[in-house]
Every structure is written in C-alpha cells, then in structure tokens.
Amino acid sequence: MATFEKPKPSEGIPADLLPVIRASGVLTDRQLADIKSKVLSGEYPFDVKELGERLVHDKILTEYQVNRFLKNKSHGLVVGRYAILDRLGSGSMGRVYKAHHVLMDRVVALKIIAPEIVSNERVVARFQREMKLVGRLDHPNVVRAFDADQTGNVLYIVMEYIPGVSLGQRLRKGPLPVAEMIDYAGQAALGLAHAHEQGIVHRDIKPSNLLLGEDKRIKVLDLGLGVLMEADLEATFATADGIAVGTIDYMSPEQACGKDVDGRSDLYSLGCAVYHLITGRLPFPGESPIERLGKRISGKPVPLADVLPDSPASLSRVMDRLLAHKPSDRFQTAAEVAEALQALTRPRNKSGPVNVSKSAVIGQDSTPSDAPAPAPSPAVVKMVRPEYPDWFRPLAELAEKKPGHALAVVSGILTLVFVFGIVLGKLL
C-alpha cells in the first residue's frame, strides 16, 4: 500500500513505498504528491512492487533506486547535491555510481572514497592538493573531474560520465586485437602526456583505469587518485592476495620499491597493461603477488615474442622500451610513446616501420614480423619507370611528359616511312 506512513526499519519489503522514497530525498515534495494522487485515483497501482515497476517504467526512479526502496533502504541515495541513479562498479579505493545533479540536470560519475582512506587526514590533505591540479586537466583522452568534496565522512569525486567499458572489463572476453590495442594505447599515452605536462603522475595505470567509450575513444580514469593508493600502500601490501594484486602487476620497479616516481613510471605501467591486454598474460607471471613483484624488481619480462610469436618485431621493440627496468632506458615522455605507437600502424614503406594487421590477435590470424601486412590506410601508388634501350629513351620520356607531341612524332615517322615506301616502289 502506498501511503505516507513512516517506514519500518527492517530490511523486508516495506508496506508502503512512498515513506521510504520520501526519506531518501531523491524526489521533490511535488513529485511525491503527484505519485500519491495517482495512487489514490487508481492510475498507479497500490501494490508496492507494482508501483516500483511503474515508477521505473515512467522514468521517475531507476531500477537501482527501486530495488533499494523495496529492501526498505532509504539512506545513501543523495550525496551532496547528487542523487545516486545506479552503481557502476567498485575498486580498491571506493565505489563508483552514476548520479544526477538535480539543479544542473547533469548525469555524472561519482566516486565515493572508502572510509578507511578518508580516516587518514594526511592522505586527504594530499588528495585535496592533487585535486587542484586535476581540475585543470582538459583533454579528450582524460576523464574530466568536475568537483571533489566532503560531506561529513563521505569524500567524493564528481567526474564526467562515460558510457562504455573499462579495458579491464573488456579483457574478460579475451585478449584484444593488437592493432586495436595499439590505437587505444596511443590514445592513453596522449592523455598521459597532457597530465604529465600539468605535473600529475597517474601512479595507477592499469586496464581498469582505461575507459573505452562507445565512440572507441580511450579516456584515462582516476588521475590524481594515485596519491590515495600510495598513501594506502602499506595496507595494500598487507592484504596482498586481495586488493593489491591488480595494482602490483602494473607497478614500475621504482614505485614498487617506494622510490620517487615521475611520468616514466606511468609509461612502464602502460607497457604492462598493453602486454596483458594483447596476450591475456602478465609480463611478470608468478604464483603469488610476492613472486610476481620479485620478478619485476629483479628480472626481465617474458619476451612478447614468446607469448605472441606472430607479433611484429617493431612492436616488441616498443614494448621493450616501455618495460625497461631503468627509467632512463625507457621512452622519456608519453608524447614519444604515442608517436612510436602511431608509427606502428602507419602504412609500410621500404625503410619505414612494419605495420600491424588489424586482425593480429593471439590465437587468431596475426602478422608475422617479416611478412608484409595489409595497410590500414590508402596505399601510396609509386611510379616505377621500366628500363628502355638507349635509342628509345628520348621518345619514351617525351611520351611521359607530352604524350600529344610523342604521338605526332610517331605519326610523322610512320608517314615518312609510308611515303618513302611508295616512292621506292615506283622507282623500282
């Protein structure tokens, strides 16, 4: 039944839906009054479940909101000026929701930072400093941050909402085609170049922080949040079998050793992510996080050609430079990485790089390092001049430059031969 009586605190289905909705704060008094009058007039059903379905159908509430109301949960659906619409996912630092700014009628992604992190004042202060820098970022390959705020114990970041999937989610379907991934990695490198220019090091580049939009554009996620992760590193290592696994697998050796990092650390992490995304395997495999971490700090990655034998040698060279142990042996800037990756898919020429087939993927049709691959962009047609005998070359060159003149010369010669033949015939 839908009335305005107070909800019971239990988690069972409420007897009335409207009090729970009212307590949540997601609808205005006017909207609630409208629903109530529709229920009383019989336009809307009395039954709570049916009423919930109807409100979703009429786009007044989302399924996520109604599911919570049906569990008698009204709290947590309004954060600051934002109404929570749906849950997008969760990670080591908190939960991400799709939310709606009511006054501005803008849909955003809202990340609520885990309370354990928020309780560390030093970390929060560092985070707030970093957010000032993040607010300046404006690049097509970076998820924009609109706001970062704290209400009570809840620390949250408001970001541009990007419909799509993270490359981490995409990887669950299997490795990505090499050429596609090279394009995505090039875009990510451009986003990183912009962040590095503004003095921000990401510190947590991994497949789940590369968002693939429906327009095939890559956006780097969670810029500025790396400081939270670093500050929480001790706790992360302590629970190494859980949260930390994903993080350690993309971390640069200098970051793993707790040294100072710069943009080159992100380039290493990008290399680890690309390796994982095209092969489905980690560059430093091992049974436990500690074993994998040990290999990363002391050894070399499993060569790309060992796990992806058909991958082009030019790609292996780029990967080797991304995954170089010493930062000085890596690409020095993200812009250089973007350039090197873009060069891999440019059309092949005699002295140029080997390009990468669009279908190159592990276990499928892929491009051997020494075989020419179909060019992704239009072929360049080059004129090749045949070898002519010396006596014919002047005429051939004239035909190339002035075909009309050449035709006249040939006709003249033929006429002379013809006339000469007739005269000779008459004389004989």
Ligand SMILES: Nc1ncnc2c1ncn2[C@@H]1O[C@H](COP(=O)(O)OP(=O)(O)OP(=O)(O)O)[C@@H](O)[C@H]1O
């Ligand atoms: N701005 C956004 N727009 C759309 N979806 C987003 C956005 N930010 C995050 N998501 C979604 O939320 C999911 C969870 O993100 P989150 O950053 O919490 O997870 P994670 O990257 O695995 O972990 P963490 O970054 O905390 O280590 C992402 O995989 C993505 O699908």
Ligand SMILES: [Mg+2]
């Ligand atoms: Mg993330």
